[in-house]
Amino acid sequence: MSQLALAMEASIERAHMGRIERGERVPNLVAIVKIATALGCITTALVQQFERQLVAAGDNGK
Template sequence: MQRVSAKMDDAGYLTAIGAVVRARRLKQGLSQEALADLSGIDRSHMGRIERGERNVTFLNIVRIANALDCRPSHLLRLAGA
C-alpha cells in the first residue's frame, strides 16, 4: 500500500484512514461484515468509517488494527497521519 500525502484537511484524513482500512480488509479477503464482527463494530458504522464519513475513535482504530492483525500505528502511517 502506498502512503497518502501528509498535508490534508480533516476530511482528507478520514477518507485516507477509511481507504487504508478497506484496502487492508480486501487484501486479507475479509468482507466488511466479517471485519466489523472481528472488531466489535456495527457493520453500518464500519461502512461509514471506510467511506470517510465518520470520525473514527482511537479505540476503534485499535480494534480494527487488531482485527486486521497489524498495529494501529501502521494504519495511521499509511493514512499519512
C-alpha cells in the same frame, strides 16, 4: 476481508464500519485499535497508511 467480517472481528457495528470506510465518520482511538487488531496489524501501521493516503489525495490535514 469483507466489511462485515471486519466489523464483527473488531466488535464494531457493520453500518458504522461502512461509514468509516466511506470517509463519512472518523473513528476514535478505541475503534482504530480494534480495527488494527482485527486486521492483524499494529495501530501505528494503520495510522501511517491513512496518513499516506491523505497526502496522496492532497489533504494534509490543514
